[in-house]
């Protein structure tokens with residue numbers, strides 16, 4: 001097994017050992033009695049508002065109708081199409097926070113598997129050559145110990161048998177947290193934050209994986225770097241997206 005694949009395999013093995021699926025709910029910790037979805041109990045599962053047909057036809061954000069959201073009517077994106085699994089709200093918001101900042105890296109398993117299921121339903125796995133996670137800056141990844149988007153991309157690639165290009169994108173500089181910033185400030189902050197690292201001739205279309213889509217500034221700059229690097233199509237799938245703002 002190539003060295004690059006050993007680490008995710010070890011991580012998976014360790015997770016199996018520490019957090020065996022179906023005993024306690026990954027999210028609330030309660031004992032699971034009966035049915036569960038990827039280790040998530042029915043009560044927690046109900047907290048997810050899954051994005052359906054009534055969503056933006058460009059960025060995939062939930063709307064109360066079909067069509068384009070106000071954001072996509074005013075701005076062009078570099079990516080070709082984005083989708084999200086669920087709405088970034090309520091308990092889901094808390095869980096994603098703990099996934100990112102409280103060391104609950106094992107949540108990549110239920111989250112990644114739910115994402116994989118939806119990606120397959122849409123058919124996105126057939127549109128692309130591989131998955132690419134949004135990179136964290138080296139320093140941030142060292143502090144946190146992991147990159148949550150990379151863990152999600154690992155689970156998705158394993159579930160769907162898709163290739164992954166974990167190091168195709170690099171983060172040039174550190175960026176401050178985007179929460180609380182306006183759309184314009186977010187755009188300015190993320191401008192030129194990424195570059196594409198080399199190119200494999202076989203890779204033309206990719207699926208970019210991230211945790212949250214708010215105004216899309218991060219994935220948009222990633223898509224820009226990938227297209228400037230010669231890729232043809234960049235699709236995006238995120239765990240959760242904010243409501244239309």
Ligand SMILES: [Zn+2]
Nearest residue numbers: 025028041044
């Ligand atoms: Zn639960």
Ligand SMILES: [Zn+2]
Nearest residue numbers: 056059069072
């Ligand atoms: Zn939109």
